[in-house]
Amino acid sequence: MRGVKRLGCLLLCAALLSGCGTPSRSETIFAMDTVMDLTAYGPHAQDALEAATAELSRIEALISAQREGSDLFSVNAAAQSGGEAATPVTEETAALLARTLALCADTDGALDVTIYPAVEAWGFYSGDYRVPAASDLEALRAQVDYRQVAVDGTSVVTHGQKLDLGAVGKGYAADQVTALWRELGLTSGLLNLGGNIQCLGAKPDGSDWVIGVRDPAGEGTLCTVTGQDMAVVTSGAYQRNFTQDGVTYHHILDPATCAPAESGAASVTVIGPSGLICDALSTALFVMGPDRASDYWQQRQDFDMIYYTQDGDLFYTSGLEGRLTLRDGLEGQMLTWKTAGS
Numbered sequence: 338m339r340g341v342k343r344l345g346c347l348l349l350c351a352a353l354l355s356g357c358g359t360p361s362r363s364e365t366i367f368a369m370d371t372v373m374d375l376t377a378y379g380p381h382a383q384d385a386l387e388a389a390t391a392e393l394s395r396i397e398a399l400i401s402a403q404r405e406g407s408d409l410f411s412v413n414a415a416a417q418s419g420g421e422a423a424t425p426v427t428e429e430t431a432a433l434l435a436r437t438l439a440l441c442a443d444t445d446g447a448l449d450v451t452i453y454p455a456v457e458a459w460g461f462y463s464g465d466y467r468v469p470a471a472s473d474l475e476a477l478r479a480q481v482d483y484r485q486v487a488v489d490g491t492s493v494v495t496h497g498q499k500l501d502l503g504a505v506g507k508g509y510a511a512d513q514v515t516a517l518w519r520e521l522g523l524t525s526g527l528l529n530l531g532g533n534i535q536c537l538g539a540k541p542d543g544s545d546w547v548i549g550v551r552d553p554a555g556e557g558t559l560c561t562v563t564g565q566d567m568a569v570v571t572s573g574a575y576q577r578n579f580t581q582d583g584v585t586y587h588h589i590l591d592p593a594t595c596a597p598a599e600s601g602a603a604s605v606t607v608i609g610p611s612g613l614i615c616d617a618l619s620t621a622l623f624v625m626g627p628d629r630a631s632d633y634w635q636q637r638q639d640f641d642m643i644y645y646t647q648d649g650d651l652f653y654t655s656g657l658e659g660r661l662t663l664r665d666g667l668e669g670q671m672l673t674w675k676t677a678g679s
Contacts, residue, residue, distance in 0.1 A: 359525070359541035362386050368393045369401070369507055371531030377518065378525040378541045385523050389514045393530075396510045400430060402453060402501045403462060409500055412493050413453065419497035423489065431491045437505050440617045441483040444633070447621040449483045449592035453501040458595075461588045466579040468586065469595075477595040508570060508616025511535035515612075532576070534569040535612050545660075550643060552664075553603040559645060560663045568612040572619040573604035574647075591624050600626035603647045608657070609640035618642075627652060631672055 362382035364375050373393065377385035402409040408430040415422040426434075434450070441448050455477045460466040469477065485496040493500075502509075507530045515537045518526050526537035527546065536546040545565055549558035553575045562569060574587040574597075591598040605623045607615040618640060622630040627644050634642060634654055641656040651669040653661055663669050 361541070364390065366390055366393070369397050369510070369531070371507075373531060374527075374529040375514075376527045377523055379523050381521050381523060385518050385521050385526065388517055388521060389528075392514050392517055393510055396506070396513060399427065400433065400502050400506055400509075402499075402503070408493075409502060412495065413499040416495045416497050416499050421494065421496050423492045423494045425492050428491055431488050431493065433502065433505070433509055434486075434493060434500070435488045436613065437502060437617065438483055438486060438488065440505075440614075440621070444618070444621040444625070446483065446592055447624040447629075448504060448617050449481055450500050450502065450504075451481050451483050451486060451498040452504075452590055452592055452595075453499040454480045455590050455592075455595035456501065456503075456588070457499075459586070459588075459590070459597075460579075461577060466581070466586075468581055468584075474595050478593075481592050481595060483592075504620045505613050505617045507531060507533040508568065508612035508614070511568060511612035532571060533612060533616060536565060536567050536569075539565040550606050551604070553645065558664060559604075559651065559667065560643065560661055560669075562606075562608060562643070562657060562662075563660045564608065567608055567610060568615040569606060569608050570612065570615040570619045571604055571606040572623045574602070574623075575604070589620060589623050598624045600624055601646050601648070602626060602644065604645045605630070606643040607640055608642070614640065634672065 359378050360380060360382055361376060361378045364386045366373050375386055375389050398404060399407055400409055401407045402413060404410055408426040412424045415424045437450050441450055456462060458469045458473060458477055480498060485498050487494045511528050511530055511533055514528060515535055518537055524538045525541045528535040534548050540546055545563040547561050547563050548569045549561045550571060552559045553573050572589055577588040578585050587597045589598050600623060602623045605619050607619045609615050622642060627646055630644055641654045644652040652672055653669050655671055655673045
């Protein structure tokens with residue numbers, strides 16, 4: 338599984354490491370095709386890091402579309418024939434896929450778990466980048482349709498579609514690791530899974546975590562957001578791209594076109610309690626564009642977002658009031674909840 342949200346957020350390390358003498362352990366690993374930084378606080382910190390490393394490895398082996406022997410590899414191999422196929426998977430994979438398909442439907446296909454062949458065609462798995470011909474894109478559009486996939490107990494039924502859980506995999510892994518840490522008695526910890534940030538509890542001194550969101554146009558930050566027990570996930574056009582014949586193509590594909598989304602977004606950051614939900618929505622809202630993304634938030638209002646457009650406009654939701662600090666000189670517009678009749 339490729340980590341497609343690298344460096345979406347930057348940690349403000351000086352603020353994070355002032356733990357008032359609380360024992361801490363940190364480790365950097367490579368998993369899910371990305372560099373991950375894990376930091377645990379408290380007397381069981383080392384045990385927590387070892388458990389987290391094992392859990393991340395287990396999840397990757399279970400749901401990586403690229404790893405032979407994984408559940409998704411088996412589903413995609415069975416789908417190769419193009420006809421209807423029912424593939425047995427673990428209960429965990431079935432449950433995760435069912436949740437993801439529900440998000441595909443909820444976002445009206447802006448998130449689509451069957452995007453695998455399009456990502457493969459553009460070379461974002463292999464690194465052998467290419468721009469597919471118009472005829473190839475037309476053929477790909479016929480292959481991308483989450484509505485043709487169903488979960489039946491512990492079987493996944495497809496009609497030739499190939500699946501990829503890359504848009505939710507790291508978020509799901511972050512949720513699983515923080516749940517595991519809670520079971521081990523940890524009350525403070527921080528995960529940076531290739532830009533998917535997950536904060537367990539508060540900082541060791543009881544204060545809020547401070548997370549910086551990268552400026553898509555440079556190495557600085559657009560803003561910082563504070564909070565506890567939260568996920569902060571960014572999708573950005575800058576994170577993985579290539580240039581051909583003077584045109585730059587990014588990795589966030591619109592399922593409707595099977596080409597890089599032309600929504601006007603430069604980056605979208607989603608903040609909420611669930612890493613999986615934030616991971617999924619950061620991709621979907623990027624594809625939607627700012628107007629549809631605002632409407633979607635109005636309908637749900639159970640997450641917060643920071644939406645930065647290619648024109649340099651920044652929008653943020655009202656739940657971030659008092660928690661968001663913009664860099665000097667940057668202005669933002671707050672989106673507020675519209676009541677009936679307003």
